[in-house]
Amino acid sequence: MAASDDSFSLLSPRRRLLAGLVLALSNFMVVLDLTIANVSVPHIAGNMGITPDQGTWIITSYAVAEAICVPLTGWLAQRFGVVRVFMMSMAGFGLFSLLCGLSVTLGMIVVCRIGQGLCGGPIMPMSQTLLMRIFPPEQRAKMMGLWAMTTLLGPAMGPIIGGYISDNWSWHWIFFINLPIAALCIMAAAALLKPVETETRKLPIDFAGLALLVFWIGCLQIMLDIGRDRDWFGDPLIVILAIMAGVGFLVFIIWELTEEHPIVDLRVFRHVGFTSGVFTLALCFGAYFASIVVVPQWLQLSMGYTATWAGFVTAFTAMTALIAAPISGRMIARVDVRISISSALIWMGIMAFWRAHWTSGADFWALSYPQIFQGFAMPFFMIPLTTLSLSSVLPSETASAAGMQNFLRTMAIAISTSVVLTVWGDGQRVSRNEMASVLQAGDAQAQLSASGFSMEQARQVISNMVDQEAAVISMNYVFFFSMILMFLAAAVIWLAPKPTGKVDTSAAH
Known part of the structure; x- marks a missing residue:
């Protein structure tokens, strides 16, 4: 605006x-x-x-x-x-x-x-x-x-x-x-x-549009939040919520496309540049925010970190992003923004691949380095992506497009939070069961008993070790999927035509 x-x-x-x-x-x-x-x-x-x-x-x-x-x-x-x-x-x-x-x-x-x-x-x-x-x-x-x-x-x-x-x-x-x-x-x-x-x-x-928006998003988010505790589609409530979210979404689209004063202007999606831009943003922001959610929990619940030190590891990305932001701002006018965006996303995908090899024995700096290097890429996709998507719509549509962009980015954060914790939790259970099925714990129990542990204490120590390894193995899979999403987003952005002219990004809240 x-x-x-x-x-x-x-x-x-x-x-x-x-x-x-x-x-x-x-x-x-x-x-x-x-x-x-x-x-x-x-x-x-x-x-x-x-x-x-x-x-x-x-x-x-x-x-x-x-x-x-x-x-x-x-x-x-x-x-x-x-x-x-x-x-x-x-x-x-x-x-x-x-x-x-x-x-x-x-x-x-x-x-x-x-x-x-x-x-x-x-x-x-x-x-x-x-x-x-x-x-x-x-x-x-x-x-x-x-x-x-x-x-x-x-x-x-x-x-x-x-x-x-x-x-x-x-x-x-x-x-x-x-x-x-x-x-x-x-x-x-x-x-x-x-x-x-x-x-x-x-x-x-548009009260009807607003009610439909709240309805389908509410159903979707409740389904994602409680699904992992209710065996997903094995529970009738989850099935009902999924149907309600799907029907609500379809009715919402039909209503908004036919309403004279829509609460959300879906017509901006007719611009290929805008559509590919916001789809790229949703993919990469969802994948990026997954790490912001899962890393602090893993560090505190499995690695014994305090909340403060878990916060430092998580925050390094944004700190280095601050350093790179002025450089990114100057490059927008000189380089095709699609090159900047896709290069940054490939770089972030490589950082996700690096983190997919974390182990339970990693020290503070081994965990921090990929976070630090990832931050340098952040401004090179966030700032140019705003420019690309908003330059693809008519000047009169800039405010609507900016609102839609922010809406999708925030929804990507909410959905990725639910999805990543589901994947991480399910992965831990699968990894634990696989390790338990092949684990020969007799020798370890004997050594622990010889060190003064009771039989029950020895079993607990072994169980804790298995839990710790299952947590990091599952998290590695999360980062592997994040890498795939980053590379996919890097390809999707090339569906957008090369932007021409300047755009007023002041509406890009």
Whole structure:
């Protein structure tokens, strides 16, 4: 969403700078919450007496709610005003953060995370829109660079901050720390941004489309989240949810294609460049986020890492991405973006192949090196991919295309979280059974007994070793599949025609 007026002249340079920093901070907070809970899932699960698999609902519920709310952002801004929507969203985000921290059951925290996601969804695009309104054209590129840096920095700092807080304070504080930031952003917006409020007008809203969107996504996500605990399609409830999700999806597509004011403009998919671009984005982002979910859990549950150190291993990727981002931005105008995107995805596929050879004996740096090197490729597919997909649609469709792009990226995160944990859990059971069937444990038991272990203790030690090896073998398969998805995405991007001309990426929230 670009600013076409001169509303920036209503603020003094000092107020513009302060407002810009506050908007960047608000975006950082929302992006941070996407990953801050990842390393804390074992702590939360242990505290609430639930399985780590159930604990991941805390991640997926936030991502799904955020994805559902994104298509509503444009309507909300035009109906109530950008500044007002930003402040209401921030207030809701702070309230639900407080309730998340006070949660004592899985049901309560999942409901509160849904509320957090619904309120957090509009904050990213609204902060971007306001940055474009308060700065003059010659300064917008620099401020969008700052905004983009917070988008990369959030996932980097999330695992570290979440790990440190969980280890040294309590997991509740990963949510409580949002409260002072939300309060600061609300007060600053009220004091600084009121002069640049947008005009409001009554607009029709596609309530039927919204209801269908919530219905089919809800059915799909519940199916993915509880399927691994219910033997998948051996359970009638999973079959019913799958049918409901499929029928809901088909009806949603038909409705949106025939509605005059659709909640999601599916017509943008007629552009081959956009379709191949967002499909590539969904594939690679799903494969990338799989590692962000599974690595911290494996390190804590199987390798004995604290949440803090698991956070460092996970965060190295985003840290090196920050270093490479300025180089990527300069290369967009000089190199065919399809070359940049496919090269970056092949590089990330190679890093996934490297991680597919991790062992239970790997030390901290053996685990960190592929994470570090993977980060250098991140900006070379994220930034050019936005440019490619948005340059493939008409200028009047840019906002809709950007919203769809963000929606699919967020849904890829939610779905990949559920799928990867299912694959990892099932793989552990298969690997454990295979090892148990060929294991000759007699000699090991005798040696352990000679060392002073009781028979029961010796069996437990051997069982723990088998569990540890089964966990890493299964995770290696996860990374092997991630590699295949990365290579597939690198090929799919070449279905897009070579982009021509410049595109306004300011709508790419």
